[in-house]
Amino acid sequence: MSEHYAPVSEHLDDVEAARTEGRRKMDWALQHMPILQELREQFESEQPLDGEVVGMAMHVEAKTANLVELLALGGAEVAITGCNPLSTHDDVSAALDANDDITSYAVRGVDEEDYYAAIDAVIAHEPTVTVDDGMDMVFTIHEEYPELIETIVGGAEETTTGVHRLRAMDEDGELNYPVFAVNDTPMKRLFDNVHGTGESSLATIAMTTNLSYAGKNVVVGGYGYCGKGVAKKASGQNANVIVTEVDPRRALEAHMEGYDVMPMEEAATVGDVFITTTGNRDVITREDFENMKDGVLLANAGHFDIEIDLDALSDLAVDEYEARDGVDAYELEDGRRLNVLAEGRLVNLASPIALGHPVEVMDQSFGVQAVVVRELVENGDDYDAGVHDVPDELDREVAEIKLEAEGIEFDSMTDEQREYMGSWAHGT
Numbered sequence: 001m002s003e004h005y006a007p008v009s010e011h012l013d014d015v016e017a018a019r020t021e022g023r024r025k026m027d028w029a030l031q032h033m034p035i036l037q038e039l040r041e042q043f044e045s046e047q048p049l050d051g052e053v054v055g056m057a058m059h060v061e062a063k064t065a066n067l068v069e070l071l072a073l074g075g076a077e078v079a080i081t082g083c084n085p086l087s088t089h090d091d092v093s094a095a096l097d098a099n100d101d102i103t104s105y106a107v108r109g110v111d112e113e114d115y116y117a118a119i120d121a122v123i124a125h126e127p128t129v130t131v132d133d134g135m136d137m138v139f140t141i142h143e144e145y146p147e148l149i150e151t152i153v154g155g156a157e158e159t160t161t162g163v164h165r166l167r168a169m170d171e172d173g174e175l176n177y178p179v180f181a182v183n184d185t186p187m188k189r190l191f192d193n194v195h196g197t198g199e200s201s202l203a204t205i206a207m208t209t210n211l212s213y214a215g216k217n218v219v220v221g222g223y224g225y226c227g228k229g230v231a232k233k234a235s236g237q238n239a240n241v242i243v244t245e246v247d248p249r250r251a252l253e254a255h256m257e258g259y260d261v262m263p264m265e266e267a268a269t270v271g272d273v274f275i276t277t278t279g280n281r282d283v284i285t286r287e288d289f290e291n292m293k294d295g296v297l298l299a300n301a302g303h304f305d306i307e308i309d310l311d312a313l314s315d316l317a318v319d320e321y322e323a324r325d326g327v328d329a330y331e332l333e334d335g336r337r338l339n340v341l342a343e344g345r346l347v348n349l350a351s352p353i354a355l356g357h358p359v360e361v362m363d364q365s366f367g368v369q370a371v372v373v374r375e376l377v378e379n380g381d382d383y384d385a386g387v388h389d390v391p392d393e394l395d396r397e398v399a400e401i402k403l404e405a406e407g408i409e410f411d412s413m414t415d416e417q418r419e420y421m422g423s424w425a426h427g428t
Contacts, residue, residue, distance in 0.1 A: 198229025
């Protein structure tokens, strides 16, 4: 098993300065994460993860780091690496690595070989629980280290793309331990995907380019939860929103929300800003580039860098150059320039100034991650191999912690109401 890949601390020149800055970022985030604060107290006193080894592949930045530290406070040994080569904050990674119970292998900007070497290094710790964002850890364990599956109690998956991959794996009968689809819970999907992706993608594009949305045609590729968030927030910034879709119901939903709906081929001719959110490949292709206006912005908010066909764009271009930090301009034969943000990787995490989702949103998602890991350790035998929905009471627990922290009170059903809703005998 590969153990030669070194932790982040051995990759940095000034480790102490990095650790100090990383800790500062974590402290700022934690101030605004009341769910994780509450769970820290619980986990520290109850030690629900005592003796467990948690292997993680996540976006290693300040908010994630507070989840990692929470798991360690709960008694676990944690090993973590990145789930995207451009989303790691080296200073945060270094701050985590300074914790005796945490080893971080996440380094920003690694090549593909080192990216997977770091995953191998995490797996060398022989995790009993996996926490993934995109499923690379689960996949690598099944492909290369199947002997570990016997001692793994289960896993958790953070994002839409990872859940798609897991469900496909499960349908093929190839997923050999239980994994919770954290992405699919209301506390994740309704907030993280809508408000998180919507706000952070648009904010990152605006900060990276110093351009406005007002009066621009913003083309949103896909109208799932992430696409809905991007469309809603762009509309709120006075953009004209155009949605492209392959699902008739989603296309109709976007139309009923008041957005223009058209094929990408048509949208390509009028769009100023393009943001893909589908999780699928080849959403924007060669034919689209050929019809685009000079100066368009091309950004991807999906997990992998496959939504914008960069090979085709590179093929069409007569010149490529860095127009701004995080913006690559592709100049075509007729002089038009098409601008790609963050190398086509998920823009809200991979741009040089990207900070990912707002802190409050990730507090919810990571709260669900934490209680799911606790559930696996405490009741793992109750779950067969395969993808599982997060138990509803765990999702509600996280929502209640958040509401209490916000000082918001809400109603609860009376016994009579509960009986009525649970009965089929009440007629007209």
